Amino acid sequence: MKKGISLNILPIVHKEFRQIIRDKRILGILLFLPAAMLLMFGYALNFDVKNTSMAVYDEDQSSDSRDFIQQFFTSDYFLKVRTLSSKAEINNLLDGEHVRVVLVVPSEFSKDIQQGKSTNVQIIVDGANSNAAATVLGYINAIIQQYSLKVMAESFMRIGGRQVTMPIDFQPRVWYNPELKSAKFLVPGLIAFILMITTVISTALAVVRERELGTMEQIMVSPIRPIELILGKTIPYVVISLFATITILLFGYILFDVSIKGSIFLLSVITLIFLFGGLGLGMLISTIVETQQLAFMVAVIVSMLPTFILSGFVFPIRNMPVFIQVITYIIPARYFLSALRAVILKGAGLSAFWDDAIFLTIYAAVMIVVSSLRMRKFLA
Amino acid sequence: MKLQFANKDLQSGGREADRNYAVIADQLTKIFGNFVAVNHINFKVKRGEVFGFLGPNGAGKSTTIRMLCGLLVPTEGTAKVDGFDIAGQSDDVKARIGYMSQRFSLYEDLTVEQNIDFYGGIYGLEGRRLAERKRWVIEMAGLSGKEQMPAHALSGGWRQRLALGCSVLHEPPILFLDEPTGGVDPVSRRSFWDLIYDLSNRGVTVFVTTHYMDEAEHCNTIGLIYNGRLIAAGSPTELKQNLNRYSIYEVHCTQPVDAMELLKIQPWTAETSIFGSAFHVSTLNEPDTPKKIDQILARNRIAARKIEKIIPSLEDVFIHMIAEEDARKTGDTGV
Numbered sequence: 001m002k003k004g005i006s007l008n009i010l011p012i013v014h015k016e017f018r019q020i021i022r023d024k025r026i027l028g029i030l031l032f033l034p035a036a037m038l039l040m041f042g043y044a045l046n047f048d049v050k051n052t053s054m055a056v057y058d059e060d061q062s063s064d065s066r067d068f069i070q071q072f073f074t075s076d077y078f079l080k081v082r083t084l085s086s087k088a089e090i091n092n093l094l095d096g097e098h099v100r101v102v103l104v105v106p107s108e109f110s111k112d113i114q115q116g117k118s119t120n121v122q123i124i125v126d127g128a129n130s131n132a133a134a135t136v137l138g139y140i141n142a143i144i145q146q147y148s149l150k151v152m153a154e155s156f157m158r159i160g161g162r163q164v165t166m167p168i169d170f171q172p173r174v175w176y177n178p179e180l181k182s183a184k185f186l187v188p189g190l191i192a193f194i195l196m197i198t199t200v201i202s203t204a205l206a207v208v209r210e211r212e213l214g215t216m217e218q219i220m221v222s223p224i225r226p227i228e229l230i231l232g233k234t235i236p237y238v239v240i241s242l243f244a245t246i247t248i249l250l251f252g253y254i255l256f257d258v259s260i261k262g263s264i265f266l267l268s269v270i271t272l273i274f275l276f277g278g279l280g281l282g283m284l285i286s287t288i289v290e291t292q293q294l295a296f297m298v299a300v301i302v303s304m305l306p307t308f309i310l311s312g313f314v315f316p317i318r319n320m321p322v323f324i325q326v327i328t329y330i331i332p333a334r335y336f337l338s339a340l341r342a343v344i345l346k347g348a349g350l351s352a353f354w355d356d357a358i359f360l361t362i363y364a365a366v367m368i369v370v371s372s373l374r375m376r377k378f379l380a
Numbered sequence: 381m382k383l384q385f386a387n388k389d390l391q392s393g394g395r396e397a398d399r400n401y402a403v404i405a406d407q408l409t410k411i412f413g414n415f416v417a418v419n420h421i422n423f424k425v426k427r428g429e430v431f432g433f434l435g436p437n438g439a440g441k442s443t444t445i446r447m448l449c450g451l452l453v454p455t456e457g458t459a460k461v462d463g464f465d466i467a468g469q470s471d472d473v474k475a476r477i478g479y480m481s482q483r484f485s486l487y488e489d490l491t492v493e494q495n496i497d498f499y500g501g502i503y504g505l506e507g508r509r510l511a512e513r514k515r516w517v518i519e520m521a522g523l524s525g526k527e528q529m530p531a532h533a534l535s536g537g538w539r540q541r542l543a544l545g546c547s548v549l550h551e552p553p554i555l556f557l558d559e560p561t562g563g564v565d566p567v568s569r570r571s572f573w574d575l576i577y578d579l580s581n582r583g584v585t586v587f588v589t590t591h592y593m594d595e596a597e598h599c600n601t602i603g604l605i606y607n608g609r610l611i612a613a614g615s616p617t618e619l620k621q622n623l624n625r626y627s628i629y630e631v632h633c634t635q636p637v638d639a640m641e642l643l644k645i646q647p648w649t650a651e652t653s654i655f656g657s658a659f660h661v662s663t664l665n666e667p668d669t670p671k672k673i674d675q676i677l678a679r680n681r682i683a684a685r686k687i688e689k690i691i692p693s694l695e696d697v698f699i700h701m702i703a704e705e706d707a708r709k710t711g712d713t714g715v
Contacts, residue, residue: 008501008502008504010501011497011498011500011501011502012498012501012502014497014498014501015487015490015494015497015498015501018490018494019487019489019490022489022490023489213483213485213487213488214481214483214485215485215486215487217451217479217481217483217485218479218485218499218546218547219502220450220451221449221450221451221474221477221479222474222499222502222503223471223474223475223502223503223504224502225471
């Protein structure tokens with residue numbers, strides 16, 4: 001009989017793989033779910049606001065107003081769909097689906113500018129989709145600011161008679177995700193999300209299934225030690241989860257042009273740490289609940305939902321009420337996501353996310369220790 | 381196909397006299413909350429014997445066997461299995477026992493061979509030894525040609541024999557079987573017991589719980605457990621001698637239930653119990669009992685077809701002992 005430091009893990013790993021491979025459904029879910037979700041989220045969950053349909057009512061009809069209006073359509077953020085000829089046409093325009101924004105340039109626009117006076121323009125935005133409306137308002141604001149600066153510089157030139165350089169040349173650049181594509185932002189989130197599903201749910205189910213079938217009892221009367229059982233049962237899921245990670249990265253690269261800017265080594269290390277936390281959580285669940293059905297429900301509630309809602313995957317944490325923000329500090333995916341985005345999108349080194357790494361390590365250690373202790377208790 | 385024993389390791393097991401025993405339970409107790417499942421029981425199982433642990437459902441059979449296998453921690457008392465303490469030396473105990481329960485515990489989705497591979501693996505078997513033992517189990521269980529069949533496709537008897545095979549892959553000197561024949565047809569039960577005898581003949585100590593009386597008759601020694609207490613132990617013959625003070629009569633008559641009620645209240649009646657269409661009456665040893673029974677029944681217009689003195693079965697013995705235990709207990713609390 002084996003003794004001492006040698007670990008008898010292989011029979012369990014081997015068996016676990018055989019069972020996973022035999023159960024085609026699980027295998028399919030583990031391997032193809034990531035790709036399917038990436039497609040779904042990548043294309044459907046799109047926060048980009050492009051080609052916003054805009055109607056324009058130019059009361060002024062001057063060269064200044066035309067110049068001003070033109071600013072909106074040099075980018076592909078706005079698309080002129082209507083040109084209005086009277087104020088009355090504005091009414092009911094936003095009720096339909098065709099127009100999201102109406103820009104009204106008043107008749108005194110040019111006169112005010114020429115006289116160096118402040119002037120007003122009217123923007124009417126369809127606020128039904130508040131997220132998109134906020135983004136659109138941001139774009140409009142930036143365009144108007146830039147135009148104001150230009151006008152100001154020109155009037156200085158006229159008054160002073162000499163060339164005036166713009167005090168601040170506002171040239172916005174978005175780093176790391178220059179096209180502001182949601183997909184780039186989502187790929188790291190998806191990795192966290194899918195790893196959470198594969199690790200927590202599958203380990204919880206794998207252990208509870210053995211308890212339900214009574215095979216756990218048979219293992220418990222054997223000389224297998226708790227650590228061997230835990231490692232033997234988790235290693236296959238670590239391998240599969242890593243495989244799922246690679247699938248997501250690959251599809252992310254092919255479909256959404258998301259490449260890993262930073263070190264692959266760092267990425268692997270941080271992913272492994274996160275995985276162990278998830279596996280620990282799955283084990284912990286399996287020591288608490290008794291049926292597969294309950295294990296599945298508990299696993300979904302404690303892993304999938306917080307990862308989806310509270311990690312910053314889809315909803316920005318800073319927009320949440322303060323007490324919800326406090327809760328996000330105990331969600332491991334929050335830290336993993338921030339680290340992943342740093343490595344994948346920014347190419348950052350460990351110095352940029354060492355605090356996230358430390359939290360993830362603590363979380364994984366606590367989960368593994370607590371679940372092993374509980375496991376040992378019911379295995380002994 | 382010879383069995384190897386782990387007896388070399390006995391030196392760690394304590395007293396000289398204990399060598400003759402595979403299992404020694406000393407005041408073994410398990411309490412769940414307010415419920416005393418096993419109440420200070422003592423017994424010894426001799427090496428190489430088939431020890432039957434009998435009792436009604438909920439008597440504490442499974443709890444006892446689960447403590448001996450290290451699946452439950454005793455609340456009080458100790459036990460030694462193959463000389464090792466079940467609490468302090470559970471790793472040594474686990475390496476020396478085989479365990480199989482009524483639930484069979486096979487992986488339904490894996491094949492016969494894969495199940496054997498796995499159970500062999502967790503006991504550290506590999507290479508030639510695993511291949512050798514695998515051949516032995518497949519032959520023993522009559523599964524030749526079915527190696528690649530998934531376990532869920534096997535019928536009850538085969539699965540049960542495969543489960544037994546898996547639990548003795550590592551050739552344990554002691555085998556614990558917890559109601560191994562539950563839910564299996566009589567033919568399979570018979571062939572399963574043939575396997576148990578076979579193992580016993582090779583020197584394996586078999587500790588088996590059951591509530592089948594015919595199975596109990598096959599054991600070398602029987603312990604009767606009732607309400608968590610061991611109320612009798614001995615060979616089937618010895619236990620039957622406990623009833624020497626009594627005569628057992630089998631009565632065939634019309635209205636057996638009414639007849640039983642009438643006889644139960646007689647001062648010379650110890651116990652009555654229904655057996656199929658007849659019933660058994662155990663009485664004090666008096667010569668004219670059959671005549672007295674006949675008279676009582678006749679007085680109440682019940683026609684006795686046959687009143688016959690029989691050799692007590694184990695079932696008679698157990699019913700008698702359980703009744704005595706119940707009487708003792710109500711007597712205790714009544715005082």
